[in-house]
Amino acid sequence: MKGFIILLVMVVNLMVCCAPATSEMNTSIEVSAHYNGADATVIQVTDQYFPSYHFYVRDDTRKFSSAWAEFLAFKYNIPLHVFEQNVKGSMFKAFLQTGRGGASVYYPSCSVPYRKSKLDSIIAEIGEVYGRTPTTLSYGCGKLNYTDSLPTYILGARTSNAIPIGIEVNAITWYGNGLGVAYQLDFSQRQQILKYPAGGRFYTDIIQKNIEAEEAANFVKEQVSIAVNTNGFYTNFMHWHDYAIDNDKRVEGVAVMEPLFKAMEMGLKGSRNSYLDYNEAIEYLYAKEAVDTIKKIEVSHKQLKLVVQHSNKRDADYTVIKTPVTLKIPKDALGKYDIMDTKQNDTIISIFQDKNNFYLNVLLNYDRDSTTVSLINGEDRYIIDNLEKKLKIREQNFSKSITTNIPSKFVLFRRKQGVKIYEIELIDRRLNFSEKYKPPNFQEGYDYFCGAITRTRQSALIHIKN
Known part of the structure; x- marks a missing residue:
């Protein structure tokens, strides 16, 4: 993400016939394979978020599991996603508000037969703390007997299947025609997206x-x-919260978790992750498939319009999609228009750039068959840089603070000295974006760590020596 620039644009939903065009031009603009022009979408996923005080985990090392997973996600810059059946306290909402993880439905089919009313109640409960309506789910105990009964506002679902180690077949990673690996699965049908295997099952x-x-x-x-x-x-x-016995030996999930996150980071080296959660990743798949054509219309030297024609390609409710689609715009495709000076508006859609392209994120209006994007010159800019290199500790008058030149949210972790590496406590969050965080007073005998995450969900972790 280094050197990327985020700007703000106004998206106005109009019919093509209403656009006051002065001239139309052929365009080489295309839809990006991944959000923000990323190379791939990589997520660590789990079922159920247990806070440390929950009765299911509080009496053993599992009480550290949710804080430890979030700690590792900040450290290795890996998105998280929790499939959840109910909210187990306020910590889950704070976790979601921080932005390192998303949430959708875990349907408890291990013990509860499928009922649409039950599904809708879980959607409502998770949506209230998530801040948006979940559009995906996972199947409890891997039971798929109700897949055909799922409503059209469920766009995708994760099964319990995955390609195991030792099989000469690559992980299922399909993400559109010619992207990823489908193996022998037919993803042209929505039903297969409702039976999407995991890429792997590390534990x-x-x-x-x-x-x-x-x-x-x-x-x-x-x-x-x-x-x-x-x-x-x-x-x-x-x-x-994995905690199994293997060959008469207890294998604690927290004890083996860090190699998973480190491996995901190493596999991503030199590439760009989209940082989407599972809902957003599936929604983006639907959104990019929906785009038919993109037309560029020049209104004046200060205003340019892009008309995106789109249509629903699958038997699904597209109106639930809240994830923008990314338009890849070669820098030489805009002629004299300077996209670098796009005016800030109340409707926030971002623009990134790399050496050759701009990446414009547009939220499509699925109630119509086209969306018109108006780019109007202004002066507002927002610069994105590498967070890890900008996160610093400042000490003044025996007081420490964390600073960065990129507005971020902050999370404070601590670990008692001399204990296992995974015995992490999460003790503070700052949920407003800021360039400075002043932690509460430190206690002797602990090591402290501060995680930061930007609006584009880049994260980093810094060790604060007490």
Whole structure:
């Protein structure tokens, strides 16, 4: 993301016939394979978020699992996604508001028969803390007998299946025609997207194959690299609260979790992740498929319009899609118009740039068959840079603060000195974007760590020595 620039544009939904065009031009603008022009979409996914005080985890090392997973996600800059059946306290909402993870439905089909009313109640409960309506789910116990009964506002779903280590087949990472690996699955039908396997199951490989975490992690790294090279969609599933007995030996999920996140980061090296959660990733797939044509209309030297014609390609409710589609615009395609000076408006859609292209994010209006984007010159700009290099510790008058030149949200973790590496506590959050964070007073005998995440969901973690 280094050197990228985010600007703000106004999206006005109009019919093509209403656009006051002065001239129309052929365009080489196209839809990006991934949001923000990324190379791949890579997410670590789990079922159920258990805060440390929950009765299910509080009496053993699982009480550290949710804080430890978020700590690692900040450290290795990996998006998280939780499939959840109910909200287990306020910590889950704060986790979602921070932005390192998303949430959708875990339907408890292990014990509850499918009922649409039950599904809708879970959607409402999760949506209230998530801040948007979930559009995906996972199947409890992998039961798929109700797939055909799911309403059209469920766009995708994760199954319990995955390609295990030791099989000479790459992970399923399909993300559109020619992108990722489909193996023998037919994703042209919505029903297959409702039965989407995970890219891998790290912890399951350790238990079922009786291998060390490092071997399982090497497989993850390899599969993430393949997903990047094929522009695919990779997820790795692991219960953060895994706590199984294998060959009479307890294998604690928290004890083997870090190699998973490190492997995902290493597989992404030198590439760009979209940083989407699972809902957004599936919504983006639908959105990019919907685009038919893009027409460029010059109104004046200060105003340019892009008319995006789109149509629904699958039997689904497209009106639930809240994820923008990214238009890839070669820098030489806009002629004299300076997209670098796009005016800021109340409707915030971002523009990034790299050496050769601009990436314009547009939220399509699925109630119509076209969306018109008006680009009007102004002076407002927002610069994105590499967060990790900008996160610093400042000390003044024996007081420490964390600073960055990129507005970020902050999370403060601590670990008692001399304990296991995963015994992490999450003790503070700052949910407003700021360039400075002043932690509460430190206690002796603890190491402190501060995580930061930007509006574009780049994250980094810094160790604060007490």
